[in-house]
Every structure is written in structure tokens, then in C-alpha cells.
Amino acid sequence: MRFFQICLLVVCLSACQPEEYTLHLVGDSTMADKDNPETNPEFGWGQVLPKCFDDQVTVVNHAKNGRSTKSFINEGRWQKVVEELDAGDYVFIQFGHNDQKVQHPKRYTNPYSGYRFNLEKMIRETKSKGAIPVMFSSIVRRNFNEHGVLEDTHGAYPFVARSVASEMNVPFVDMQVVTENLVNQLGEEPSKELYLWIEPGTNEYYPDGKHDNTHFSKKGAIKMCQLVIEEIKKYRFNFLENLKN
Numbered sequence: 001m002r003f004f005q006i007c008l009l010v011v012c013l014s015a016c017q018p019e020e021y022t023l024h025l026v027g028d029s030t031m032a033d034k035d036n037p038e039t040n041p042e043f044g045w046g047q048v049l050p051k052c053f054d055d056q057v058t059v060v061n062h063a064k065n066g067r068s069t070k071s072f073i074n075e076g077r078w079q080k081v082v083e084e085l086d087a088g089d090y091v092f093i094q095f096g097h098n099d100q101k102v103q104h105p106k107r108y109t110n111p112y113s114g115y116r117f118n119l120e121k122m123i124r125e126t127k128s129k130g131a132i133p134v135m136f137s138s139i140v141r142r143n144f145n146e147h148g149v150l151e152d153t154h155g156a157y158p159f160v161a162r163s164v165a166s167e168m169n170v171p172f173v174d175m176q177v178v179t180e181n182l183v184n185q186l187g188e189e190p191s192k193e194l195y196l197w198i199e200p201g202t203n204e205y206y207p208d209g210k211h212d213n214t215h216f217s218k219k220g221a222i223k224m225c226q227l228v229i230e231e232i233k234k235y236r237f238n239f240l241e242n243l244k245n
Contacts, residue, residue, distance in 0.1 A: 021239035022058045024081055024131075025049070026072065026122070027094035029215060030139050030224075031063035039205050042196050042212075043221035045139075045228060046092075052229060056242045060084070068098035068107040069118035078122060087130030090239065093122055094136035094175070096157035097214065111156040119164045134232070135165035137176040139224055142195050142213035144188045150180060173231045179224065194220030 025031055031046040050059040062081050064072070072078050072095070081091070095118075099109040109115040119135070126133040137158035143151050158176040165172035183191045196212035203209075216224060233240060 019238070020056050020058070021242065022060060022086065022089045023049070023239065024085065024089060024091045025059065025061045025063050025094075026078065026081055026091060027063040027136070028067050028097050029063075029065035030097060031061070031092075031094050032065055033061045033063070036205075041198060041203055041205055041217055042215050043218045045216065045221045045224035048218075048221050048225045049228070052225065052243060053239070054242045054244060057239050063094075066098055066107070067095070068101070068109060069095045069115055069122070070099065070109045071107045073118060073121070074106070078125075082125050082129065085126065085129040085131045089129075089131040090237070091122070091126045091131055091133045092136060093119065093133060094138065095119070096138035096154055096161065100153075100155060100157060111160045115157060116160050116164055119161060120168065123164070123168050123170055132171075132237075134171045134173065134235075135161055136173045136228075137161045139175045140180040140183055142183055142191055148188055150184050152180075171232075171235045173228065175224075175227065175231070178227050178231060182223070182227065193217060194223055196220075 025046040027046070030044055032044040033047045034040050034042050034044060037043070037047070044063060046059070046061045046063055053059070062077060064077065067077070085091070098104070098107045099111070099115050102108050109118060123133045123135070138154050140150070141153045143153050145151050154176060158174070162172055162174065183194070186194070194216060196210055196215045196217055198206050198210045200209035201207065229243070
């Protein structure tokens with residue numbers, strides 16, 4: 001009888017252990033951790049994501065500045081992610097900013113061929129490890145024209161990301177749409193505070209100033225991360241139970 005009581009206790013203790021989750025982030029500079037976070041005014045949204053969860057969720061940020069699907073794979077970064085994956089892990093995939101750079105052959109991909117193929121590869125290999133891929137479109141650049149209209153800079157890439165996600169039955173988070181709505185709502189001038197707009201002489205890290213409509217201030221990264229959380233709530237992933245209030 002005592003043996004069965006011990007077995008029952010072990011089973012109960014195991015059942016009571018909170019489940020742990022690992023989120024792997026793969027993408028470019030808009031997602032990446034930045035060097036010198038104490039002084040560097042630039043932040044990626046993935047950099048602030050860990051603070052949204054309790055200690056049962058581990059965020060591993062593989063994203064890197066300047067990477068496209070092509071360079072991320074060719075540099076061996078994607079293979080490293082695959083080797084680290086365990087069943088039940090999540091992989092957030094967000095590329096596009098650098099895939100479109102036709103002046104950089106090591107990064108450029110045709111949206112309908114190379115980009116699509118690379119996304120399919122990442123999804124396929126994630127699933128082969130029993131992990132869960134989640135596709136993201138790129139975050140909008142703050143690109144207002146002379147008429148005050150926010151113009152698109154990503155072309156076909158968000159559409160292809162959506163198509164791949166749909167065809168391969170993968171959750172899709174349309175950050176292009178929700179961030180475009182946010183920037184339009186704020187307007188041309190107020191939206192600068194989300195991006196790396198620094199006037200000369202106001203920041204020691206960039207003493208000459210910086211006007212950057214792609215990368216985020218800390219405030220911008222936090223806001224983008226909040227939008228990510230709101231969008232992924234639609235899928236009711238188990239790890240969302242570990243969100244901090």
C-alpha cells in the first residue's frame with residue numbers, strides 16, 4: 001500500500017509542476033537584442049519580450065541586425081536554431097526588411113521564389129522537431145511622403161509571408177497592418193517617438209543625432225511588443241497563461 005501511495009504522490013507532484021515554455025525568435029534588427037542596452041537608445045521588440053512573462057517562459061532571441069532569410073540561413077544561424085529546438089517550443093519568424101535589399105546580393109531574395117522557399121524551409125524544419133512555428137510580417141517603416149501619406153516599403157513580402165503561413169497551416173501575425181494603423185493614428189510628427197529619431201547633442205550614444213524610420217526607441221520597442229502580445233492572444237497559445245499582469 002505504501003508503495004502505491006508513494007507512486008501517487010510522485011504523480012501528483014509531477015502534475016503540479018508548472019509547465020515551462022521556450023520561445024525562439026528569428027528575424028532582423030527590428031526584433032533583435034541590441035548591444036549596450038544601458039546606453040544604447042535603440043531597442044528591438046524581442047529585446048523587451050522576456051519582461052512580459054514570468055520565469056516559466058524562456059525567450060531565446062536569435063534575431064540579428066541586417067539579416068534576411070537568405071543570410072540567416074547561409075551564415076548557419078538557422079541550423080543553430082534547429083539544433084536547439086525541443087518538441088513544444090515556439091519559433092517566431094519575422095523577416096522581410098533585408099530580403100528586399102536588391103543592392104545586397106548576400107541578403108536579397110525574390111519574394112516569390114527565394115523568400116518563399118526560405119520561409120517554407122524554416123516552417124518545415126521547425127515542425128520536424130515537434131516545435132510550433134509562428135509567422136510574422138514586417139513592422140511598417142515610418143515612411144511619410146510629402147503629402148503626409150504613409151507609404152508602403154515592403155511590397156510583396158508581407159503578402160508572401162501571409163500566403164506561406166496559410167498554405168502551411170501556421171499562425172500568422174500581421175504586424176505590417178497593426179503597426180501601419182498605429183503610425184497612421186499617431187501621425188507624422190508624434191510617431192517619431194516610436195522610432196530612432198534623435199536630434200544632435202541630445203544623446204551621448206549618437207552625439208551627431210540620428211533620423212531612423214526603421215528601428216525603434218525603447219518606447220517604440222515596448223509598444224511594438226505590446227502589439228505582438230495582443231495579436232498572438234488570438235491564438236490562445238498555452239504560454240500566454242504566463243503573461244505578467
